[in-house]
Amino acid sequence: MRRILAYAVAAIVHVLSIGCLALGAWLCTRDFPAVWLLPGVVLLALGGLTMPRPPAMPKHAVRLSRVEAPELYAVVERVCAGLGVRRPRVVAADDRFDAASGVAGLLRRRYLVVGAPLWASLDARGRVALLALELGRFAPGDPSRSPVTGWVDHSLAELESLLEPQRDKSLRALQDPAVLAAMSTRVGGPVGGDQSLVWIVELLLFPVTWVLRGALALLRRAYLALLRPDAIRAVHAADATAARVAGSAAVAEVLLTRWLTPSIVTVLRRDARAGDHAGAAAWAQRRAPVLPLVAAWPALAAEIRAAHPVAPAGGDGGAGEYPPSLGQRVAALPPEEPGELDLDSSGTDAELEPVYRRMVGDLRAG
CATH class of the missing domain: 1.20.5 (Single alpha-helices involved in coiled-coils or other helix-helix interfaces)
Structure with a gap:
């Protein structure tokens, strides 16, 4: 029902x-x-x-061809074979401390986006677990990937965001006496009739948009409540499959790493800025290879995870707005899964060096 x-x-x-x-x-x-x-x-x-329209690929993602990243494509194909799912058509990388997978466009092209900071902060087992967690979501049964239910949720979210009042267009800001005085001074006279008409129209439309936004929010929350059991079941199934391929310990480490994103990013930013001084030294540092720098990041991430060994009871599970919490996902993992794949992904670092360089530059810039 x-x-x-x-x-x-x-x-x-x-x-x-x-x-x-x-x-x-x-x-x-x-x-x-x-x-x-x-x-x-x-x-x-x-x-x-x-x-209802299909979602698009994440913005600012750099698509990687098979010629540019043969090692990364090889690792992705090995993980897909272990999971029993079809490989994604598009493999990309971006600067986010995250990873994403899904289907985009009317042709429903599968894509995988690997965040360079997260990829650089994981060891070989963790990288396999990250790919298994994302690629395992391609298994059937996930309502967020369905062209019927997933597209409707995306459209309702877009419509709800359009009805959200913007801060710079707020009626309260336009009615501020200081704003009125500044506008009167700028135009050399009192506020005109056109501006008064705009305020009157906004006053009349505000309750209408408020009611529409509330009704749409209730509809979307009720719709997500209907999808939530299937979504939770799909996430747990993908986690169990990832644990079989990469090992339960590696999957738990990846989940904890993603939950500790703010703390790890702060440490990585401090590490990227270490020794950054003005003058010729700064120029030489920006031109220096970044691979020796990011090679130490898995150890830094491991230190932060060691300081937070217990998974929290809440927190977003990284699968949309209706996933199980991180604590529920870690608790539901099979306790004794050693993992079937042990892949060497060190060659992917050289392939992602241009993305690493831009990422390190962004970290140093704040």
């Missing part, structure tokens, strides 16, 4: 968006130009905003 309700909500969103587009197009072309043009445009905009 729960899955039927989830698919029913998704079908309603699909039908309503297509209906708004069709009705809006009909109103815009009826006795053109006529009074029906304005509601037709509004319906077209609403249909376009609510139309």
